[in-house]
Amino acid sequence: MTFWDFFWLMLWGFFFVAYLMVLFQIIVDIFRDPSLGGWARAGWLIALLFFPPLTALIYLIARGRSMGEREMDRYRQNRAATDDYIRSVAAPADPAGQIASAKGLLDSGAITQEEFAQLKAKALA
Numbered sequence: 001m002t003f004w005d006f007f008w009l010m011l012w013g014f015f016f017v018a019y020l021m022v023l024f025q026i027i028v029d030i031f032r033d034p035s036l037g038g039w040a041r042a043g044w045l046i047a048l049l050f051f052p053p054l055t056a057l058i059y060l061i062a063r064g065r066s067m068g069e070r071e072m073d074r075y076r077q078n079r080a081a082t083d084d085y086i087r088s089v090a091a092p093a094d095p096a097g098q099i100a101s102a103k104g105l106l107d108s109g110a111i112t113q114e115e116f117a118q119l120k121a122k123a124l125a
Helices: 003-032 038-050 052-089 095-108 113-124
Strands: none
Touching: 003 038, 003 052, 038 052, 095 113
């Protein structure tokens, strides 16, 4: 095998993997799009099965913009959910809230009196 054989093998391998990624992204979008009905989904999938490159190109031209918009909406929803979760589990920012949280841990027996004193001193510092 010469260098150029290896080069072309790697180049075609790269394009094949890129094509598969686009194809799977289209299939995921078909199933996630709430505006598509069952018959439309079936039609796109059958077309992808029999004429994959042509159908992928047509799908990207016809629905590419909305595909990107749906992806960005999902990203924003996931980001908002992550931010809400982080805010819900993060320690309170005010010292009174931190001391109250530490007092709750002390009352439940999760920490000792010495640990409570350390947390209180840290909150007041």
